[in-house]
Amino acid sequence: MTNENPIYGPFFGVMGAASAIIFSSLGAAYGTAKSGTGIAAMSVMRPELIMKCIIPVVMAGIIAIYGLVIAVLIAGGIEDSSTYSLFKGFIHLGAGLSVGFSGLAAGFAIGIVGDAGVRGTAQQPRLFVGMILILIFAEVLGLYGLIVAIYLYTKS
């Protein structure tokens, strides 16, 4: 055990893997629940639109897959503290936090946009294209976090 390989080094990596999946799942759960209430309210009157309006739920689920990918990557890189430097731990923590909090933000955006979007689509079907565009822009916020996380991970 040296200054570069302290016993608590893997702690940061483990926290990175955990925060990646925890915060992305938080965002995805909020997005699913919020747009799910919108779909439930909308499909009482327009049940034929359900297939179109499931899209916010699918996009919220993708946020969790971003977190899952990074969590699996980090978990694959965690080793015993004798070969795992503190720098690697910091890198993994940063990668996990970046995808986690970006996913949280993107999930919030998808939930709010999806709720209002499906309710509006039931009344004016032309809104659908706009809702998809806004959802895609909310989705790429999570994708930015994923890109930064993968780029950080390559530094370890």
Next chain:
Amino acid sequence: MDAPLLSAFKTILVYSIFILASPITTFFVSKIFIFEGILGASPLTSNVWSAVFAVVVLHIAVGMYIYRAYFEADRSKPLVKTD
């Protein structure tokens, strides 16, 4: 009323399974068989490129679902009304 509902449910179920399973399958298959098996890349390289592949496949799957929902839902709408 039941037939269109059932077909919509089947479509959504198939696409959901595809969207959830395809990135995970792509990640592990490309990591174990393609990058580490055939190309013999280092673990770091194979991990990163498998993750990139998985995310690309995921977006292709979602794009297919949005395309289907956008065009197929329009096509099935008059069918629902004639019933």
